[in-house]
Amino acid sequence: MADDDYGPRRRPRWKTFLFIALGSAGLLGLLAVLYLTGAQKGSAQSSLGPKSYSTHVECQVNTTGSKSTVTISGTITGNATRYSVTVEVLDAASRQRIGLQTFEVQGTNAFRGTTAAQAPIGHGGIECKITKVA
Known part of the structure; x- marks a missing residue:
């Protein structure tokens, strides 16, 4: 344990930010597709086209x-x-x-x-x- 000065090795922060950014972009993309296809929740007129x-x-x-x-x-x-x-x-x-x-x-x-x-x-x-x- 001579090399362990500060406890267990931590994951680099850039990977965490990358996962959050990709997840947010994917969610926004899904919402945009649903909006453009007229599948909005609670809107009867959009389902009529x-x-x-x-x-x-x-x-x-x-x-x-x-x-x-x-x-x-x-x-x-x-x-x-x-x-x-x-x-x-x-x-x-x-x-x-x-x-x-x-x-x-x-x-x-x-x-x-x-x-x-x-x-x-x-x-x-x-x-x-x-x-x-x-």
Whole structure:
């Protein structure tokens, strides 16, 4: 025991740090792969995957006296069985929002509804656009 000045021989510290670094990198890599493949815990939407769709919308304004209503009709086709489509109605001249309606589309690809115009409609008419599909 003449060579043993400080007790049993210790492992070099760089090996410990190397094991910790490789283990951490492997764990982060696994989490990245799970995230990219959509296997997140507690997220129902990620398991559904992205929705691919094609839409078309038309609007027609009906004015009686000082009150106006907007009839919205449209279609959506895609790879999902259910969609939530939000349509915004704008005054074409001022670009002011005059109506907003959300449609729940399920079992068909068509949606239709009527909404009251929330502001007077200018001479330029109206413009409809789909602002959200979920």
